[in-house]
Amino acid sequence: MAVTATAAAASLFETLDKDGDGKVSASELLGCAAAELDEEEAAAVVAVADADGDGLLCRDEFLGLAREAAASADQQAEDRRRCLRVAFGMFAADADGGATAAEQCITPASLQRMLGRLAVGAKQQQQQLALDLDECRAMICRFDLDGDGVISFEEFRVMMHDGLFL
Numbered sequence: 001m002a003v004t005a006t007a008a009a010a011s012l013f014e015t016l017d018k019d020g021d022g023k024v025s026a027s028e029l030l031g032c033a034a035a036e037l038d039e040e041e042a043a044a045v046v047a048v049a050d051a052d053g054d055g056l057l058c059r060d061e062f063l064g065l066a067r068e069a070a071a072s073a074d075q076q077a078e079d080r081r082r083c084l085r086v087a088f089g090m091f092a093a094d095a096d097g098g099a100t101a102a103e104q105c106i107t108p109a110s111l112q113r114m115l116g117r118l119a120v121g122a123k124q125q126q127q128q129l130a131l132d133l134d135e136c137r138a139m140i141c142r143f144d145l146d147g148d149g150v151i152s153f154e155e156f157r158v159m160m161h162d163g164l165f166l
Helices: 003-016 026-030 039-049 059-091 108-121 123-129 133-143 153-162
Strands: none
Touching: 003 059, 026 039, 039 059, 059 108, 059 153, 108 133, 133 153
């Protein structure tokens, strides 16, 4: 966990420690507006991180919990990025060729090709998925942030995130 994140977690600990005893109880944890927990969940959080078994979180236990949460969030973000990379690769031009990941992009033709493959797998919806090249260009134009006529991985990531697909 970065120094600023550690400082933020330490500051949060001080805020949560309402009675100033150097420990955070499940009820004090419930008082945190950012923690959307019920009483049972707050008690479970304390129990998981309570190394000394006193039913309370000291500063070190709380910071350990914050480190674990940060590591878990980092791993989830990496997993999402990896899944996005795979999905992007399915639509990208030259996905099987020699282009590096940075050189890959979704072109109107590669979008049309992939939608055609999807249509073969869903024959009853084939008419809906079979788009002509101009329709594919229009779809790309909507998310083409730099105006180069193709979708880069970064534009795809923004589209999937901001388009509420993730």
